[in-house]
Amino acid sequence: MRNSVTRYLIFFQYTGTKYCGVMKIPADRAVQGVGNHLESAVGKLKPVNKFSVVISSRTDSGVHALCNSAHVDIQRSGDKPPLPEHVLVDALNFHLKEEAIRITRAYRVHSDFHARHRAVSRTYVYRFAMGLRYATEMTVMENDLCWAIQNKTLDINAMQEAASLLLGTHDFSTFRASSADMHLKNPVKTLDQIQLEPGVSFSQRHFYRDVRFWELTFKSRSFLYKQVRRMTGALVAVGHGRLSVSQMQELLEARDSRAFPTTMTAPAHGLFLTRVQYSDTDLGTCVLDEQLFK
Structure with a gap:
């Protein structure tokens, strides 16, 4: 039986100097957005669902982030269980290693959670x-x-x-x-x-x-x-x-x-x-090994 889709909230940081902003832009542009590289990294995990990385906070070309956030849905093939949060962080960073972008944390969230709308x-x-x-x-x-x-x-x-x-x-x-x-x-x-x-x-x-x-x-x-x-x-x-x-x-x-x-x-x-902040209610039920990020 195929697994259901799992929604993750990811936090990430980047140096914005070499990017045309955080949002994804058409792939034929010479300079890409941070979102292009995030989606490329997720795609290399080979999810079986169509997905998009929904970014919470827009930043322009040259602007940096110590903490931005996004949500993404990932469905694994066959009977593979959902990726643990720390595994997702490590896997995405492995595929982003050539870029000035790093994933810092990941949370499993409810299927109706929205990274932009739920930010307080x-x-x-x-x-x-x-x-x-x-x-x-x-x-x-x-x-x-x-x-x-x-x-x-x-x-x-x-x-x-x-x-x-x-x-x-x-x-x-x-x-x-x-x-x-x-x-x-x-x-x-x-x-x-x-x-x-x-x-x-x-x-x-x-x-x-x-x-x-x-x-x-x-x-x-x-x-x-x-x-x-x-x-x-x-x-x-x-x-x-x-x-x-x-x-x-x-x-x-x-x-x-x-x-x-x-x-x-x-x-x-x-x-x-x-910082992008969420309520304790939204994140209180998330499964996260806090020791990984201290």
């Missing part, structure tokens, strides 16, 4: 460094992983005051970039956390001591297209004195993406998706 929050961290005369001075250990800012000082108090304006529930239309599905997404979002704090860098500790690293953390159930990069760019502009706190308030109240200066958007390579 997403956390992004934007990293930037100050004190560099030129972007080319950035250490190779941080290249493409941090925004190099030439200014040596920022008005941190002004940035924190401006950040407080963004907390809570607002229409964030000004802070989203135009996209084909723009009219389909509700621009009203609730920003649960926005925090600016000094960052930690291995290279700074051992060599680049004059370079100061900072991190901006954003947490919400969901975000609009390029919302985090636009908010980051605006906050850095406040820190530089190019934008006042009152002007930040005006941008928020404008509720118009055309009001945002396009040159103010922070570059992609400083952005990391760091």
